[in-house]
Amino acid sequence: MRLHRTRQSSSVPPPRSVRTPRRARRITLPRLLGSLLLVTAAGAAAGSGPAAAAPAPRPLGQVVPAPVEAKPGGSPYAITAGTRIRVESESREARRIADQLAGVLRPSTGYALPVTGRGSDGIRLRLDPHDDASGAEGYTLRSNPGSVTITAREPAGLFHGVQTLRQLFPARVERNSRQEGPWTVAGGTVRDAPRYAYRGAMLDVSRHFFSVAEVKRYIDQLALYKLNKLHLHLSDDQGWRIAIDSWPRLATYGGRTEVGGGPGGYYTKADYREIVRYAASRYLEVVPEIDLPGHTNAALASYAELNCDGVAPPLYTGTNVGFSSLCVPKAVTYDFVDDVIRELAALTPGTYLHIGGDEAHSTAHDDYVAFMNKAQAVVGRYGKTVIGWHQLTGATPVGGTVAQYWGYDRTGADERKQVADATARGTKLVLSPADRGYLDMKYDKDTELGLSWAGYVSVRRSYDWDPAAYLDGARPGSVLGVEAPLWSETLTNSAEIEQMAFPRLPGIAELGWSPASTHDWDAYKARLGAQGPRLSALGIDYYRAPEVPWAAE
Structure with missing residues (x-):
């Protein structure tokens, strides 16, 4: 060994x-992950350029680990000053996950992001005990202009879905100080399980x-x-x-x-x-x-x-x-x-x-x-x-x-x-x-x-x-x-x-x-290279392997 x-x-x-x-x-x-849970996203920060000049959101499948299925579709979701993080159940664990998420997103976006109850807008964390397809750790993430909804059978699935959501935002969302937006998530659906x-x-x-x-x-x-x-x-x-x-x-x-x-x-x-x-x-x-x-x-x-x-x-x-x-x-x-x-x-x-x-x-x-x-x-x-x-x-x-x-x-x-x-x-x-x-x-x-x-x-x-x-x-x-x-x-x-x-x-x-x-190594190394700025934002001085096409910081 x-x-x-x-x-x-x-x-x-x-x-x-x-x-x-x-x-x-x-x-x-x-606060490494906030470490953790989080997803991050924040609406276009004050002083950002016009919407037409904003970079396109990261494709839904460009995360690590690769999801089971990622289907793009529709317009993106954007965090704004009015965004709420909604817990769609009475689960204490779901509330704790939401609080962790808020703790990660607030410093970089500068938004209040209150954690509240049910609603049709915002970032929604939803437990569905009948979602047998997700299993104990799987989740579904749906993004549209009105909301991002993560649904899972178990709290662990919500947590893993939040990790995916986090990677869909720009890497600077991981920083512990106010950053410029926009904070958008591409429209579509991710279905995932280990x-x-x-x-x-x-x-x-x-x-x-x-x-x-x-x-x-x-x-x-x-x-x-x-x-x-x-x-x-x-x-x-x-x-x-x-x-x-x-x-x-x-x-x-x-x-x-x-x-x-x-x-x-x-x-x-x-x-x-x-x-x-x-x-x-x-x-x-x-x-x-x-x-x-x-x-x-x-x-x-x-x-x-x-x-x-x-x-x-x-x-x-x-x-x-x-x-x-x-x-x-x-x-x-x-x-x-x-x-x-x-x-x-x-x-x-x-x-x-x-x-x-x-x-x-x-x-x-x-x-x-x-x-x-x-x-x-x-x-x-x-x-x-x-x-x-x-x-x-x-x-x-x-x-x-x-x-x-x-x-x-x-x-x-x-x-x-x-x-x-x-x-x-x-x-x-x-x-x-x-x-x-x-x-x-x-x-x-x-x-x-x-x-x-x-x-x-x-x-x-x-x-x-x-x-x-x-x-x-x-x-x-x-x-x-x-x-x-x-x-x-x-x-x-x-x-x-x-x-x-x-x-x-x-x-x-x-x-x-x-x-x-x-x-697939060629596809993976591209997704891994995109993780470089995120690792840096988290304070991780990673090894810059020459075989990986690292994204600019």
Whole structure:
């Protein structure tokens, strides 16, 4: 899942791309998405030129991810000083989405945009419980001169529809200060729903620790592109990042460092609950990961009794993998696993709990199988569905288990077959191929940040593959979706996260959301290039990939 044999040990000076933590550079949470919800649009601002000179509205289909269907028709809608945002139901969630939208649009348009009840004009958010075609996350957006109406069966669909609406306005709508209009939306209809139910991104907060504000900033960015899972890698050799009451030294001692020897950190239970709450308000589910039985040096250093010899190793600040393992035969190991999973499950309202399972090179195979089988049972006991890295298929996945595949195109046939065969027994798949979906891989040989053990991953390579056809022999329908992991060996702050995530993250999001029929690199790169000014308006200093025709700022 990450570095293999090329990793640097702590006794060797880090390569140029492995930076010392620079907390002074960390970006605090602006109103990034307003982050979020929003759509944006504002009527022609005072002082704008005559209507005839106004630029044409953005075509309805020119958004990321591509919608299922976009049919132009009729005259555009324009936000004006009299526009209202109307909530067509008594739903508190719909009202909250409307308030978020207003919070995004007001600064750039300069309009009051009051949130009110039913009406035939303005921006209308409408829940229709009988709209079965939309499913749990789909929506329909209709634009005409009198109104823009977003209709969905569920609040999540309204939220996703707002993200589409937001992209239909000029990029400057994302700015936090008054901008000139006009704020128009092309006439016509968008019908949309996701291809896959699981569309995720992973943030490694163990190699380097990221604050609650930095995680929230990333959540806002994920939500803009309709992702719905945030996988947090909460433990590894370099740091333990979540407070566990029954084993307090995991966080207070095991969380006190990171790669390069920085100060580290951890989330209190209140911090974690706030991340979960914030993600839910953007319709993302948090998937917590405790990596077991390897990648456990921080835990082993915190509690000597977890080691077979009863001796705690020192804390670790390097980047090697595969050297640590819980002591499988000891009964205390399973007390530890039970306590950690019990407390984490109680904090996590979502469906899934990730137990890692990769790169356990210091665990004998029979011990690995025995341990992972017991760990899966603990997860089930506390009401969660197991996710593990695809090496879990070498044990005995329980019914409904999800294997996260991180191999790559040149991964051996036997390993790929093992994963594919598991799908015949009911295992589901989330696809994160390292040489396509890992956002910490360098773009090319000149990329300053990131790693290259899986090869260079250009923007085109990260986009140009089909999840449904990726793993030969996998049972049809076994793919739940895709996830874009971002490992943090070389990343220390939000600016560096964004350099590596953008512009590749939107492509992974499109693979998860858009129908296969829309998949076309030439069309996609044009739509992606149009996102450049929007990313800049949001304060994201993205990588200007030369293969993408970036629009002028």
